[in-house]
Amino acid sequence: MSSSQIRHILDLSPKERQRFVDSFDCVICDCDGVLWTVFDPIPGVGEALKTLQTHGKTLRYITNNSVFTYDHYAAQFRTLGITLTPSDIIHPALAIVRHLKSIHFEGLIFCLATQPFKNVLINAGFELTEGPDQPLEESFKKIIATVHDRAPVRAVVIDVDFNINYPKLLRAELYLKNDPKCLLIAGATDKVLHARKGFNLIGPGHFLDVLEQSTGRKATVLGKPGKELANLVGDIFGIEDRGRVLFVGDMLEQDMVFASRCGFQKMLVLSGGASKDDMLQERDVERVPDYYADRLEDLTKLFE
């Protein structure tokens, strides 16, 4: 599909609307930019989710945001009038736990992430090491002596780390270089974090780039749009027919590419990081949605 053929769901004819809503049983939504933004609520979201449920659609969520705890998400969903259960939502920390268990991983993990993310790994029984967090004395010799600790690290895990710094990156580099079997696993690889309209900031994916370039490794990616997550997602959510899933997201790279890799139908909403221009200028078929809408609320009109 070329970008000029992408249909706004409210431009569909009555017949096409019916065919579209009959074409999926399950709606998987991204969270940030679709359900809410960092600073602002997105209108009509709770209503839209409830309408989908009323019409028998199963709701699931996949976010790249492991910065919040499950309890935080459950409370956020309650404000939308939606009851969340733990099996409804995937984020990178959960997907990484699932992956590590599937490969029977044992050993120490060096973790560049937030505390809620680390807690998910710790609660699943994994042993972590981290830091240094505090500034180090400005001596290359002393910094190397500190970061080159030869701890028996078997996996470097990198996600959003608001306090990522040069010494932590050096430490990760050395673990990976010193042990060719040490795994490199990534959660969120977003190059851009969307805060509010027109306000995008450096995303965590840049720091994974630094590590990949300096070590020559490629990470196993368990956030969107990671292929490894795309392989896992069907099992996690018990999806039988991927073609009957509608994936709704606000980012071309994280959401549309991920949905493409999963074989889902894909819908972009313009309430988050990607603008209509971004979408129309996109030429990579993996990044181009099948449908688009201004926001999730537009979906309710298809059921009227």
Place this chain on the structure above:
Amino acid sequence: MSSSQIRHILDLSPKERQRFVDSFDCVICDCDGVLWTVFDPIPGVGEALKTLQTHGKTLRYITNNSVFTYDHYAAQFRTLGITLTPSDIIHPALAIVRHLKSIHFEGLIFCLATQPFKNVLINAGFELTEGPDQPLEESFKKIIATVHDRAPVRAVVIDVDFNINYPKLLRAELYLKNDPKCLLIAGATDKVLHARKGFNLIGPGHFLDVLEQSTGRKATVLGKPGKELANLVGDIFGIEDRGRVLFVGDMLEQDMVFASRCGFQKMLVLSGGASKDDMLQERDVERVPDYYADRLEDLTKLFE
């Protein structure tokens, strides 16, 4: 010159040796990897420098390392039996001061660098702002509130910063995005820091990359191999005929590209970051030296 034609200076015939030593009046040396490494002295360096002086060659130094003070450099050179004067050496902090004065820069500078680097700017009369250095609370909203301080920053200066972190990069990004006239100036842009043989680490250039990618800006680069430094260097060192300068360095990108841009003769020594294989595999003519040697000491043999 293709890499297969690069001559080892000790493979030159007696006639060629004479022609070579007569072809330059001035030798400009890189420091780290040529005169010493982070961990180890390089044998024969003091002798080589003294031999060059004895034979009437002017000695100058250009390093990307602003992490040391001038006093530290003077002491290092004293251990080699060489008396350093301030006008003999350029490093990025000095070159940036010169550049800022040449454009009559006024205003606040956000500086991502080490304290010795910052001191050079402060001593030259510039006003700096910096940080945050300490870890911030893990809340995107709170971090934005902290880093988005709307200080009247007119230039972001980035060099080696051993404690560079995500909040500092976000702050730099916001200054640059909020003021299209805010300058982006870089010192050392090395992608690799060479510590000792076979031990290379993430270099500061990766963090400039992050800033350039997230802001769409290109930095003015006043470390090697920056074009802006190449324009300045003739004036700083009072060079009349660039063809009669021999530049000696250990890095293909920082040193050979820089020497190419300056129109210097260029010699690679294998005592630092680049290996013979790196040199022979190089196809970019700007990165290929005219001559090479195992180490600076080899030069002394041309004068025997």
